[in-house]
Every structure is written in C-alpha cells, then in structure tokens.
Amino acid sequence: MLATETEADFSAWMGGIQVRIEAALARVLPGHQHAPARLHEAMRYATLEGGKRVRPLLVFAAGEWAGAEPARLDGAACAVELIHAYSLVHDDLPCMDNDVLRRGKPTVHVEYDEATAMLAGDALQTLAFQLLAERATDVDAARQLDMLRTLAVAAGSRGMAGGQAIDLESTGKALSQPELEYMHVRKTGALISAAVKLGALCGGPCPAALEQYAHRIGLAFQVVDDVLDAEASTATLGKTAGKDSRQGKPTYVSAMGAARAKEFAAELRHGAHAALGTLGGNTRRLRELADFIVLRKF
Amino acid sequence: MLATETEADFSAWMGGIQVRIEAALARVLPGHQHAPARLHEAMRYATLEGGKRVRPLLVFAAGEWAGAEPARLDGAACAVELIHAYSLVHDDLPCMDNDVLRRGKPTVHVEYDEATAMLAGDALQTLAFQLLAERATDVDAARQLDMLRTLAVAAGSRGMAGGQAIDLESTGKALSQPELEYMHVRKTGALISAAVKLGALCGGPCPAALEQYAHRIGLAFQVVDDVLDAEASTATLGKTAGKDSRQGKPTYVSAMGAARAKEFAAELRHGAHAALGTLGGNTRRLRELADFIVLRKF
Numbered sequence: 001m002l003a004t005e006t007e008a009d010f011s012a013w014m015g016g017i018q019v020r021i022e023a024a025l026a027r028v029l030p031g032h033q034h035a036p037a038r039l040h041e042a043m044r045y046a047t048l049e050g051g052k053r054v055r056p057l058l059v060f061a062a063g064e065w066a067g068a069e070p071a072r073l074d075g076a077a078c079a080v081e082l083i084h085a086y087s088l089v090h091d092d093l094p095c096m097d098n099d100v101l102r103r104g105k106p107t108v109h110v111e112y113d114e115a116t117a118m119l120a121g122d123a124l125q126t127l128a129f130q131l132l133a134e135r136a137t138d139v140d141a142a143r144q145l146d147m148l149r150t151l152a153v154a155a156g157s158r159g160m161a162g163g164q165a166i167d168l169e170s171t172g173k174a175l176s177q178p179e180l181e182y183m184h185v186r187k188t189g190a191l192i193s194a195a196v197k198l199g200a201l202c203g204g205p206c207p208a209a210l211e212q213y214a215h216r217i218g219l220a221f222q223v224v225d226d227v228l229d230a231e232a233s234t235a236t237l238g239k240t241a242g243k244d245s246r247q248g249k250p251t252y253v254s255a256m257g258a259a260r261a262k263e264f265a266a267e268l269r270h271g272a273h274a275a276l277g278t279l280g281g282n283t284r285r286l287r288e289l290a291d292f293i294v295l296r297k298f
Numbered sequence: 299m300l301a302t303e304t305e306a307d308f309s310a311w312m313g314g315i316q317v318r319i320e321a322a323l324a325r326v327l328p329g330h331q332h333a334p335a336r337l338h339e340a341m342r343y344a345t346l347e348g349g350k351r352v353r354p355l356l357v358f359a360a361g362e363w364a365g366a367e368p369a370r371l372d373g374a375a376c377a378v379e380l381i382h383a384y385s386l387v388h389d390d391l392p393c394m395d396n397d398v399l400r401r402g403k404p405t406v407h408v409e410y411d412e413a414t415a416m417l418a419g420d421a422l423q424t425l426a427f428q429l430l431a432e433r434a435t436d437v438d439a440a441r442q443l444d445m446l447r448t449l450a451v452a453a454g455s456r457g458m459a460g461g462q463a464i465d466l467e468s469t470g471k472a473l474s475q476p477e478l479e480y481m482h483v484r485k486t487g488a489l490i491s492a493a494v495k496l497g498a499l500c501g502g503p504c505p506a507a508l509e510q511y512a513h514r515i516g517l518a519f520q521v522v523d524d525v526l527d528a529e530a531s532t533a534t535l536g537k538t539a540g541k542d543s544r545q546g547k548p549t550y551v552s553a554m555g556a557a558r559a560k561e562f563a564a565e566l567r568h569g570a571h572a573a574l575g576t577l578g579g580n581t582r583r584l585r586e587l588a589d590f591i592v593l594r595k596f
Contacts, residue, residue, distance in 0.1 A: 030455060035480075039455055039463035090420060095391075095412035114393035118416070119463050122388060122423065123455035129427040130450035133443050141439035145431050148446060152428035157328055157337055157421035165337035165417050182333075 010288045014057060021056040022048065024074040025081065028131060042112045042120035043127075047085040050103040054221070054293065055080045055191060059199035061285035062210065066203025072139055076147065076198040079128040083155050084191060086124035089117050091164065097243070104238035125155070139202065147201050154194035163187025167249065175250040181219065183250075188225070189218025196286075213275040213286060220268035221293050226251035227261050232298065269294040308586045312355060319354040320346065322372040323379065326429060340410045340418035341425075345383040348401040352519070352591065353378045353489060357497035359583035360508065364501025370437055374445065374496040377426040381453050382489060384422035387415050389462065395541070402536035423453070437500065445499050452492035461485025465547065473548040479517065481548075486523070487516025494584075511573040511584060518566035519591050524549035525559050530596065567592040 025047055030040045056077035063073040092099040092107040093114060100110050109117035132148050153159055163186030170183065196214035200206040229244050230253040244251045252261040272290040276283040323345055328338045354375035361371040390397040390405040391412060398408050407415035430446050451457055461484030468481065494512035498504035527542045528551040542549045550559040570588040574581040 034456065036455070036460050036463040036467065038467065039460060043455060086420075090416060093393075093416065095416060115466050116463065118388060118391065118393060119459050119466075122384075122419075123459040125420065125423055126450050126454035126459065130447060130454060133446035133450060135440075135443065141443055142433075144443060145433065145439055148431035149428060152424050152431060156424035156428060157334070157341060158332065161417050161421040161424065162334050162337060165334040165414065168413050168417075169334065169336065 010285075010292070013285065013288075014292075017057055017060050018053050020070075020074070021053050021077055021081065024078050028078050028127070038112065038116060039119055039123065042108055042116045043124055045105075045111060046089045046108045046117075046120055046124065047082065050085075050105075052296075052298075053077075053081065054289075055084055055195040057289055058192065058195040058214075058217075058286075059202075061289050062196045062199030062206075063202045064199075064285055065210075065279075065281055065283055066200045068199065068203035072136060072202045073199060075131050075134065075136070076202055077195075079131045079151060080191065080195045080198060082124045082128035082131070083151065083160070086121040086128070087155075087160055087164070087191075089121040089124070093117060096164075096168070097247070099240055099243070101240050102238070128155075143201055147198050150194050150197050150201065154190040159186055159190035159194075160188075163190065170250055172248040173250060175255060177252075177255055180250055180252060180255050184219060184222040185215070188222040189215065192218035192221055207279065209275050209279040213272045213279070213290070216268045216272040216275065217290050217293050220265050220272065220290070223252045223261055223265045223268065224294055224296065226253050227258055227265070228296075228298065229253075230258060238298070265294050308583075308590070311583065311586075312590070315355055315358050316351050318368075318372070319351050319375055319379065322376050326376050326425065336410065336414060337417055337421065340406055340414045341422055343403075343409060344387045344406045344415075344418055344422065345380065348383075348403075350594075351379065352587075353382055353493040355587055356490065356493040356512075356515075356584075357500075359587050360494045360497030360504075361500045362497075362583055363508075363577075363579055363581055364498045366497065366501035370434060370500045371497060373429050373432065373434070374500055375493075377429045377449060378489065378493045378496060380422045380426035380429070381449065381458070384419040384426070385453075385458055385462070385489075387419040387422070391415060394462075394466075395545070397538055397541070399538050400536070426453075441499055445496050448492050448495050448499065452488040457484055457488035457492075458486075461488065468548055470546040471548060473553060475550075475553055478548060478550060478553050482517060482520040483513070486520040487513060490516035490519055505577065507573050507577045511570045511577070511588070514566045514570040514573065515588050515591050518563050518570065518588070521550045521559055521563045521566065522592055522594065524551050525556055525563070526594075526596065527551075528556060536596070563592050 029044050029047060032041045034040055059077040059080060060073050088102060089108045091097050092102055093109055100107055108120060129148065132144065132151060136144060155161065163183055166183045167187055193214035196210060197206045200210055226244065229242065245254065252264065269290050273287060276286055327342050327345060330339045332338055357375040357378060358371050386400060387406045389395050390400055391407055398405055406418060427446065430449060434442060453459065461481055464481045465485055491512035494508060495504045498508055524542065527540065543552065550562065567588050571585060574585055
C-alpha cells in the first residue's frame, strides 16, 4: 500500500474501534433512569463522547495480535477506560489540579458539584473492576483474575494513584530525568501498559517483548503530552494548555528542553518498534499506534 | 453456659478476630518504606487501629458457618474493610460531610491534606479489589470472580456510592420510612450484606436465608447508628455526635422518633434471628453479631 493508503486504513480502523467503544461504554454505564439519576448522569458525562480512547485502542491492537475475541476485548477496553475516566475526574477537582476544562467541556465538578464528581469517580473505578469480574464463557477464570490483578496493580498506590501522589509532592521542585521517569512510569505509563497487557491476556499470556513495547509507549505518551502542553493551544488540546509550567510542575520540557524531549519521544518510538520486531505475528496496529502516540498533534 | 459465660466467650472470639484482622491489614497495606511514602502512611492511618471491624467480624462469622479456611477469610475480610475505610475517608472530606473527627482521631484530610486523602481513598478501593483477585489455591477461580462481583456491586453506583449520592440529595428533606430504607439499604446495608456473602462464598454458595439475615442486620446497623448519633456523646462514639440533625439529614430518629426507631431495630434483630433459624448449621456467631449490632452503645 502507498503511505496515504496505509494512513487511511489506520484511520478507518481507529475510527471503527472508537465508535465500538463509545457504544460499549454507553451500554455498561447505568442510565439516568436508574437511581441515583444525577450520579449516573455525571458518570456518563465524565466518560462518553470524550478523548482519543488511546487505552481501548491499545487493548484492541494487542488483542488482535493475540487473536482474542472482539466481544471479550470490549469488556477489557471499557474497564481500562473507566479507570482513566475516574482518574481525570478526581485529578480535575479543586483539591488536585483545580481544572475547569476537559475534552472541550466543563469538568465534572463544574458541571455538577464537587461531591458528585468525587462519588462519580469512585463509582467509575468500582464499575471497571465489576466489568472485568463478569462471567465470561470464552476466557478461563484464572486468566480473568490475572486481568483483574493487572488492572488493580496499574491503578493503585504503586501505579497510577501513586504517580499522582508523587506528582503532587514534586510540584515546584526540579526533578532529574530518572526521577521524572519514575513518576510518569507510574502516573501515565502504568495504565497504558496495563491496556496492552489486558488486550494480550484476552487471547493468551503476555510476552516480555510486548511488556517492553508497552513500557516505552507509556513513557512516550507522557513525554509528548508535556511537549504539547508547552507548545499547543487550549483549543487544539480541549484542555487547559500551559498548565504544567504555570503550576510549577516538573515536565520533560522543563527538565531537558523541548528539542531534547522531542528527540527522546522519537527514541522511545523506535524502541517500541524494536520490541515489536522481536515479537512476531501481526504487530501492524501496535506499530501504527506507537507512531500515532508520538506523532499526534493533540 | 451461663449468660455471662456466653458473653465472655463472644467477647473473646470478637477480640481474637479483631487482633487477627489488624495484623492482616497491617500486612496487606504497603508500608511507608515504599514510595510514595506519604500516600502509604495516609492509607495506613485511615485503616489501622480503628473501628469495631463489624464487617470483618461478619465475614468470619459467615465463613465459620460455611466451614471456610481462616486464611482465606483474611483476604475477604481485609477487602471489605478497605472498601469501608475508603468510603469513610471520602465521606469526611470538606465537599462531603466535612468532618474533622473519626475513630477519636483527626480525619485523614485534617491529618494530611485533601488531595492525599482523596488519593488514599482511591488507592484503598483499588487495593480491596487487588486482594480479592490474588491467586488462591483453595478457592476455585470462578467463585473468586463471584466474590469480586459481589463486592463491586455492593460498593458501586447502585450500592454504597449510590446510597451516598442519595444521602447528599436528600439532605434538608423529610423522607418517608420506605425512602429512608431505600437509601440506607444502599449506603450501609449493601456492604454489610456483602461481608456476610463474601464470608459464605469462601466456603461455598450463599443461601437465600443468609442473604435475608444480611439484609436485616444491614438495616438494623443504620437504625442503631441513627439512634446513637442522636443520643450518645462524641466521646463515646469517637466521631462527631448529633451531626445528622445539625446537617438536616433525614434519619430514622427524625422520621419515626427515637422510641419507634429502637423498636424497629429490635424487630430487625428478631427477623435476623428468624432467618438464621431456617438456615441450619452452626449459626451461633451470626446470632451473637445480630445482638451485638443492635445492642451496642457506641
């Protein structure tokens, strides 16, 4: 295929998964016809019509590599996206980042209120684990428990929540690159990696090369986020731009400068490709997603 | 046995479980030697040395009835207690009940800060699901998934978190007894019931009569809580007394008066005993816990 055909094919695949995930999320989130209506509305508001769905895309890309059933991947993709959505709702609260704009819309506590936002985040987390624990006839129960543990470890105090705690502590401090990496491997990388592993686990075990790929794109995702926060506009991002430097948060841009941060992202992209090279099988979507994550403009 | 001997025996059993659970919680909660230290300290502060451990006691009572392994009950009891601890931390935050005292100590956001309290609650919830998903050789994986679903449904938007959302919405309103029950069956009852079911599931399936018992003591627990909030002192409770009426929260005391609320608790206790009567097997601890829940003074 020509480069433009390849790109069009990837875009079509990505669009298909995004539509599929939107429908799956709309199905698993309780509607406002179920009490408490306001809480359920806030949960849907926080989750639906939002974001690039990078984590679900990774679940599907890894799942397709592993030969997993698409219907099974829906549950895993929704679970990881619900954890991501909960973390954004809590992250935006006044006691954390105090942000008013997310995905081009008012944040949940602005649209509803702080207490509802907190409870909506809490219940989104619970729903993620409930989904992964649902009875499945096509995955053996022991592997389902592996998936639950993978998501819990990635989300917990030594994963995503731990990364956010380190982020809070380090505001206003200059961090070295290894310290930054330590924080971001937890804050962003853990859940990105978990998405890849969950997709693979839907089909079979997750090999070390795939974990290596997952680690590298998780880090690359954050490096690119930092570059975009420094260089893109609020309108393009759909969230407040330039926030990190105003809040005195250590970023890859503040630690190494924008030019070196971009080089670092490119190195991680090549490293991710290299990991896939040792993997075998159809790694096309995984390769394309590594490109998408590093080359995106929003 | 004489009445006093029976009481002494129950006290000894209860004290033994409480010590056992304290040790198990101290073991499963990451220590401050693991980064992020402050987050892990806050999680331990929120959970250890606190409370009557009613939910773990119910896990053990139901587990002993079901003939489950004590080592297996530790995990289930810790999981349900971690969910309870997380809910208290978030409930006490300024955007919710804004309380400064819990279990005779400053609340987590007072001792640490709001952001740390929110993240500690988040991570306690995650840890609960992680524990239940841990590999166990003596419980089959499908039953472990049942336990995970039971806890998730009880904690989520149609269980505990949903009950808290209804509680928020109903502050300042007079609720009828059915409305109050609807709220409290979710807010308190769901997790109490889940504790009983989790204990039973450690040994085998959970029969309907045990679910009925669980439902009744869950409701009784809240009715007695409302009576104590109205009548006991802050010193006795270890948390701010008289808070409900000051906050205009609907309670069983405001809905039906203290005398009728006490009668209602007594009826629920007898109903719980009646459910056990149809169950068979050794229901002694379950019976004693129904008495303890209704007759407690703090």
